[in-house]
Amino acid sequence: MLFHVRMDVKLPRDLPLAEADALKATERARAQELQRAGVWRHLWRIAGQYSNISIFDVSSPQELHDVLSTLPLFPFMEIAVAPLCRHPSSIREDDT
Numbered sequence: 001m002l003f004h005v006r007m008d009v010k011l012p013r014d015l016p017l018a019e020a021d022a023l024k025a026t027e028r029a030r031a032q033e034l035q036r037a038g039v040w041r042h043l044w045r046i047a048g049q050y051s052n053i054s055i056f057d058v059s060s061p062q063e064l065h066d067v068l069s070t071l072p073l074f075p076f077m078e079i080a081v082a083p084l085c086r087h088p089s090s091i092r093e094d095d096t
């Protein structure tokens with residue numbers, strides 16, 4: 001199942017820089033691991049915002065929740081999820 005996910009990162013202003021940098025580094029490593037595994041299919045920065053638009057490929061809403069809720073930055077993100085299905089006018093033969 002494909003899900004469109006928007007993540008808006010809201011780090012506390014008083015979070016020490018070293019802690020923020022460590023969180024971002026662990027988030028980056030996890031994001032890249034999930035991309036290599038094919039779970040995090042697309043990851044795009046929204047221009048001018050500390051936000052991303054992503055496409056996840058998981059077996060269920062529960063798996064998506066498990067993945068998102070264990071991201072290191074999860075406590076500092078507002079997340080909006082939309083489940084996707086094929087558009088009847090799409091000319092793509094697969095769901096990539």
Ligand SMILES: O=C(O)C[C@H]1C=CC(=O)O1
Nearest residue numbers: 009027028031050051052
């Ligand atoms: O920077 C972000 O958009 C938040 C998060 C998503 C991937 C990653 O490395 O950090």
